[in-house]
Amino acid sequence: MSPGAGSVAADCAHDALCPMHMRLDADGKLCHAGPTLAKLFPGRTLAGQGLFDLFEVARPREAGSLAALLRAPGGKLHLQPRVPPGIALKGVIAPWGAGALVNLSFGISVIEAVRAYGLTNTDFAATDMTIELLYLVEAKSAAMEASRKLNQRLEGAMIAAEEQAVTDTLTGLKNRRALDHIVGRLIERARDFALMVVDLDYFKTVNDTLGHAAGDHVLRQVARILVDATREGDTAARVGGDEFVLVFPGRSDRARLAAIARRLIAQLSRPMPFDGQMCRISASIGIAQSAVYERPDAARMLADADAALYDSKREGRGRHAFHAPPGAAPRAAG
């Protein structure tokens, strides 16, 4: 092809099809640059400039001539404009007459480039996927944001649901909130009842030496034993890591309560097999009875049952104790 009249028509066609192209002569000087490519060098006339003056050639490495560029495998080039912001370009080169045609693209840096050079739809050929790519990035960000918000709301809803739950998820026993509600209702209806605070002994040792799986197994076994010890209408709740509370409405017989406590401690002290190992725990129990109080109060009763529990612990593990009515000395029993 002669570099005469035909090349003007060709340049126009190339501008429309590949607005980031350049036509080079045999010496590697630009004869023509596409309109979008020209935007990368604001205020400069590109015709007549050498490719190696305008761009640093990253690939093929150490290419110093047009001939070397034309030898690049697959004609693939990596160029970087020598003017800021110097966003790296991908290119492809093909021989054209005595010189060459190079078409360039922003590759993966396109988002950065569109912003840096203030490009618009008209800077890209209609077949160029840049606009679709930008659209997709933005659409996906918006969709991701919507999904992220949904996740946040679901998490919030889960926390709220957990806060309203009345069951301890590990053991299936009632939780602290349920316990407060049940005790509150008993007091409201002026019913006699007993509270039994059960605290596991040596549980931490099981957790530390045999692991949390063993610990969880023990807690579930304890829950089963506590449920077995209760009648319909009684309540078993887990109120802390290894702390449980039993509520016995209508039970005021001290001897009967003491017998329940002793039996519970005996059952809880039996080794529990887990995964070929034996988990050994015991329990201490503190008991408070509503009949002792003139006006029973849930927090007060629980604190008194706790105090009785610590009295029993002082006497040695695996014991129970009653909260003593005012004036009487606390007593631990075996």
Add this chain to the structure above:
Amino acid sequence: MHGLVNRAIEGFVRDSYGAGCWQAVTARAGLEVSSFEAMLSYDDRLTDDVLGAVSAELGRPREEVLEDIGTYLVSHPNLEALRRLLRFGGVGFVDFLHSLDDLPDRARLAVEDLHLPRMELVDHDSSTFTLTCRSGHRGFGHVMMGVLRALADDYGALVLLDHAEVADGAEVITIILVETAYSEGRAFELGARAVQG
């Protein structure tokens, strides 16, 4: 119906008339939820019920409400992302009109299970167009009336719109372009948001 559609109706009511009005709408429609999730799917009947309740609550015909929803989608600051996505369609308003054929595909590219009605643009001369919407949901054409009105403003074009229903349930919007550069319109920078994003 896709949650995004229900969410758009909810956003329109909340942002234009307040949370109290939305509460009244949910009560009137007998909704079990107080708010729609954009990324969940809902029974089509719910959308109909809610639209009916909005129309009754505002004391305005359903067609007007739908058109206002369309305007809201493009012009409210809370939905700037959507305006931008629509503006990707073309450099000028006419360009944009021609991109409407692709809109359902574009929407599905962004949200896979969002199915917008098919639209077909015919240009009768350089300033007269008809847009045919074929939708299983009657009234979609009115939403598009609002969208087109607001986007014409956005591009700075002056247009006349007319809505008609034809026999087979299709809706036809006639668009007469009075002036392409009537006002300055709003700026659209191609790379503005994508980089922040």
